[in-house]
Amino acid sequence: MNTDVYKESPVVHQPAFIDGHSVEIPILKILKQDGNVYDGAELPEIDQELATKIYKTLAFHRVLDERMVASQRQGRLSFYMTALGEEAASVGGAAGLKPQDMIMAQYREQGALMYRGFSLENFMNQMFSNEKDLGKGRQMPIHYGSRELNYMTISSPLATQIPQATGYAYGQKLQGLDAVTICYFGEGAASEGDFHAGLNMAAVHDCPVIFFCRNNGYAISTPSDEQYAGNGIASRGVGYGIKTIRIDGNDILAVLKATQDARTYALAENKPVLIEAMSYRLGAHSTSDDPSGYRTREEEAKWQAHDPILRMKNWMLANNWWDEEQETSLFDKLREEILAAVKVAEVIDKPPVEDLITDVYDEPPALLKAQFEELKLHIKKYPEAYPFTAGRIK
């Protein structure tokens, strides 16, 4: 039993309630919007090569989001989710890690997977749920995953990845690996019970996991002031006994610095860290959502002025690591490549009908095999009703 914490408490004899907002949480800012660094700011470890890789990933993210929303509007794609305005959180986070670190994301962190080098074809094949999709066409667009790149497949239920990240990190610690787990989630998901479970267990069991909250102001239509009454998500880290930092999520250098330091600490001490990155979801929740029903253009415009990609570009220009010519040619090339990749992926066949029953278990049980035989007979009887599979049944 450990009650030492009470022994150290000052004793009072009149009721002394602690104010629920008394924890003051500073916010780390390194880079100004004009591309200059704040005086006295401590920079992350970064050189031209890393900066260029990060910037090119951000650019790819921006263009991919733009093109895929357009594809969805044209009816070519069923669904999409952008990370417009908050790309720095996922890309900067991944850049602060090592390739062997596991990334367990919510769903708006495709930037981390882009940084890891998931190919444009892989992105497309997943979104068009074709037979080349690593996920075998089973999940809605943007539910990516890659064992090779240590990016856990996305799951739609919110916050389930949080206690899983704790367990994953525990396994890494048990094996003595030079690896941590990063777990992304939004401020809305932090209301789920799994958030509490995951953070508390990580603190109790000393797990090298970085909890990265993207506080982007909205959970679909619900603004953060209808999500929680405390001082953001960071204040909760203190309650769990977790080292915590709040950062400007649109400041790529702050994201990188916080993640680099968090990784070093988590690995050296076998302890969790909580990062709360303040940002704004400039886009809709998804292509099925219309923000004009719950927020104003003025509010959005205010945040457009804090564009994280433009901020990084200004810094790159100021360092002479980038120029407008490179900028134009990069964005033109990306638009071209992505458009071409859409055209390829959208005509690739659906997965074979056999994939209906594989991977439910390691081997399909007898009853499932019998159901599948029945299905094949049925499809053969009505081939015109099942045009994608009728001709391919073995």
Add this chain to the structure above:
Amino acid sequence: MAQMNLLHAINNALEIAMTENERAVCFGEDVGHFGGVFRATNGLQEKFGKSRCFNTPLVEQGVIGFANGLAAQGSVAIAEIQFADYIFPAFDQIVNESAKFRYRSGNEFDVGNLTIRTPYGGGIAGGLYHSQSPEAYFAHTPGLKVVVPRNPYQAKGLLLASIRDNNPVIFFEPKRLYRASVGEVPTEDYQLPLGKAEIVTQGSDITLLAWGAQMEIIEKAAEMASADGISCEVIDLRTILPWDIETVANSVTKTGRLLVSQEAPLTAGFASEIAATIQKECFLHLESPIARVCGMDTPYPLSLEKEYVADHLKVYEAIKQSINY
């Protein structure tokens, strides 16, 4: 061989699994130093250290969420939920995560190394929150395996098979039998197959089917019926999901009658699934309607437990009704 009760058999299986694989980890509420409220993990922390056998905070969704992550990482995760009645906060982690992990990732990731142990069932004066048999909820979830042993020998062999099976398994332990059921158990390592029912007694007039602690009840009823000259074939289903249709259907084809008994309430219990499948498989061989002898459609009672349960007398009556149909 050694005399073991069901708890010893489980403890012995866990010890073998943890000795064999240094990445096997046991955890849950009170599982660590204390060895679990029923003492199933007794001595494991002492033997394997606190990093491999430990207490978790009191948060079932966290226990299973943690277990999913640990299993996905490649460790062998053996999680305990203290009572099956308290598994429901973890329902989402089990049904939406454990069960779908491999499928949704196209086999990029899986939690095949996960085993969830949990004591279930009544008969211990536990009332509505220490007596439930929730197997049917999980049997409705493709991707899970659901296993229930009936005695110490079965418990050890089935638990070792569950831990080594490359799919997430929920292992329901009949807590009424933890100390009450004692038998000869090999001290060495062995496994019993998952997905295979066992014919416990051969018979010719009617097939009696159950699992877990309910096996004792139908065996007792079979003895009573035998005194009346009725020959019962007694089968232990052992694995609820995926279940052994073939063994049950072959038996019913032979006997022409089926009685399924479960502790859980009647409506939408697993006995209903069995009845639906067997009437399809054996329609022309059936001499009487398939009987289900189950708990009533109420929460599990306390003071009126004796009246509520599907006891041997209710099973015996149903056997006679089936024979005399």
